[in-house]
Amino acid sequence: MERCIICGGSEFKKIYSDTLKVCTGCGFATANMEIDPELLLKTYSVQYFMGEEYLNYLQDEEILQLNFQKRIRTIQKKIANSLPLAHVLEIGCAYGFFGELVRKNWPAATYKGIDVVPEAVQYGREILKLDLEAGNYLDMKSPAQPYTDVFLWDVIEHLQFPEKFLARISQETAGGGRIYITTGDFSSLLSRWQGQRWRMIHPPSHIHYFSRANLIRLLSTHGFRTVSARYIPVYRSLRQIYYSLFLLNKTAGTRKLFSLIPSRWSIPINTFDIFMLIATKDKGTLP
Secondary structure, three states: OOOOOOOOOOOEEEEOOOOEEEEOOOOOEEEOOOOOHHHHHHHOOHHHOOOOOOOOOOOOHHHHHHHHHHHHHHHHHHOOOOOOOOEEEEEOOOOOHHHHHHHHHOOOOEEEEEEOOHHHHHHHHHOOOOOEEEOOHHHOOOOOOOEEEEEEEOOHHHOOOHHHHHHHHHHHEEEEEEEEEEEEOOOOHHHHHHHHHOOOOOOOOOOEEOOHHHHHHHHHOOOEEEEEEEEOOEEEEHHHHHHHHHHOOOOOOOHHHHHOOOOOOEEEEOOOOEEEEEEEEOOOOOO
């Protein structure tokens, strides 16, 4: 990246042992490394969901859907008097757990999901009977009619070209339609306090690091007006928390203690460094 995707600046400073480089103009940060499609394909294999990033994504279905359902309740309140949710796209749908809830909460809506992990897509198609596609959204066929709602749950930080994704989403979203994003806040108190130890910093999985302010700015350049951007609590299984803190790429924890934690135990955590953003498409823009 020679120019910042937020402000267009060309001045960056390297931080955290040169792991990241930060735009001196707006504070947007990106991984200080070459990213190519081959590296991303290697990063996002089925093992991403089964031990590399998540302990076991399938076993956490109940907890993941608890988080999704709470977000849906918020969404239902936000859109009560606006354009009805009718044509849904989810980028980074994984196994389809959110799509299953879309079908239950909005049975008349159409839903399309896309993900780069074929095994996850196969599960969603065969087990959950959802309309899922394996591949890159930028290569996907354009929809027959504009989307009313596009979801990127914990996805935008993984994208090699988030600005290209937002440009295409804007083109394919109806005026008055919405985009929903969750991601880490690089400007949060916890991120600044922990520095290089912040749990969100692990390229090449996480490539880009946004603040609420610069993500709002980026969305506005693509015709989206932010209506809500707030920190949210996230339910996590105690096994996943222990795994992430002590076992994933670390040696501080023990497998014996990990094995004693019941898989269904979970707690809500709000560390005020993960935010959920909702933005609406300007009705004066096309389509």
